[in-house]
Amino acid sequence: MEDIQLLETIEKYLSGELSDQERTEFDVIRQKSADIDQMVVEHKLFLNQMETYAKRKNITHTSQQVFSNLLANGEWAPIEAVGVPNKVIQLWSKYKKVIAIAASFGGFFAIFTSIIVMYLSPSLNGSQLLQLSKAVEVIKKNQQVQGHLLNEVKTKVPENAKLISGGSGFLIDTKGYIITNAHVLKGDGAIVINSKGQELNARIIYSDVTNDLALLKIEDKDYKQPKTIPYAIRRKISDLGEEIFTLGFPRNDNDIVYGKGYLSAQTGYEGDSSSYQIQINANPGYSGAPIFNSNGELIGVISTRQKLAEGVAFAVKSTEIIDVVNALKGNEKTKDINIKLPKFTSSASSNRKSQLDNLKNFMYSVKSFN
């Protein structure tokens, strides 16, 4: 197909002008060719931007016209600023009492502190300094022993256990429930590590190999339960071309890594309707990492990467998480687990950086052992 025809077809495809048959044929082409698929996604994004641009131009035009009409009809006129006294004077007269009180408190406080300091300083004498240096000696002596202890505290993996798999995960309930991929948990036991590097014991509650989702629960006295989770689990299917980002632990050093991309198809590998195809640089450790849309809603869980195409990955849809939670309720053994999925997104804040700073507190590196 020539480029110009291809583009025409893409535009028709996106605007829904193709017949059902043509559409199905084109879907097949998209699945076969990652290049064409990417063109579709890119063009959709571009057309959306054009649409927004056109709309803004129109509303600006309307607004300007309405304003000049009203102005011509004498609706408003520039007014002189009301004769307000100088701001500093205004503030002074308003707050002078407060300032006076604050100042006198300040004075008292200054005198008070210097008295305390004078009174206490002499007691900071030679003997204390001596004690300190003694303490240093003790520390020196114990250094080896301590080093050993530190190592022991560091890991919560049982002594003879062997780490066999790992990935990423994220909280879905403040009580400590974490979602990850089933294939991340190849062993019988698991620990999770938060973004500060703290290890926590976890128990595998549920694993669904078909959908590649698993549920863990943190069971550790060191776990600090957060008040709320800042992302809602999206209950609807997301749009093609939607911008997405992820946070995961793809590296061995447990450092959290940010990645961004876009949703490139509403179905996954070979048309699997329970997952999305996404365009993102996904490394192995990203398995189980959440996918957020630009509003900060959770829309999926990264699952597998297509071996051949660089940057193409798949993500289990967020609706499957809801299915997992419902499945738990229906099962005799697990029906008492009361998971409350977060319903509100509060992280769609002003900039991505502060959003990530907040989100990373809910992300975990997952390790499984035997």
Place this chain on the structure above:
Amino acid sequence: MKAELNEQALLKGLAQNDSKAVETLYKSHFTMIQHFVENNNGSFDDARDVFQEAMIALYEKVQLDSFVLTCQIKTYLFSICKHLWLKRLQQMGKYSSPLSENEESISIEMDMGQIEKKDAAFAIMDRALNSLGEPCKSLLEGYYLNKKGMQELASQFGYTNADNAKNQKYKCLMRLKKLFFTQYNIGD
């Protein structure tokens, strides 16, 4: 309850670019912004600019599926204007003391992030379109913005047939996309 219904109807009108709704918004709220800006180191023209920006922000907000306005239109417009004006004062190095204001305002940090992002995307598209030159700019605007047909555009721009116009449009589009995407960063 009735006031609430009126506000909803007004927002619906705004979403459809209805000039009656836009007029009502100007008539009901512009004076408030005018007072605020003029009492805080600004001019009538500044007030006009700030109000227009706030109206566009509100317009783009009502376009969203997930749109909810959790306060009165008045409060929302004032909050946006306040934020914008504060920012402009800071840019001019004029901002020194707390603003004098009589209106209630809400925190719109979240919205401002999205507004700034949209402003940036708009500016990129605007720059890209304007650096295309003619006839590309008008041709693409005719097709994508004003939704004219190829036949109509062909006669307007003096092409012998719709296919020629289509070819030209394709070349222009490729240039525009290139200009746009070199500046527009997906996901940021």
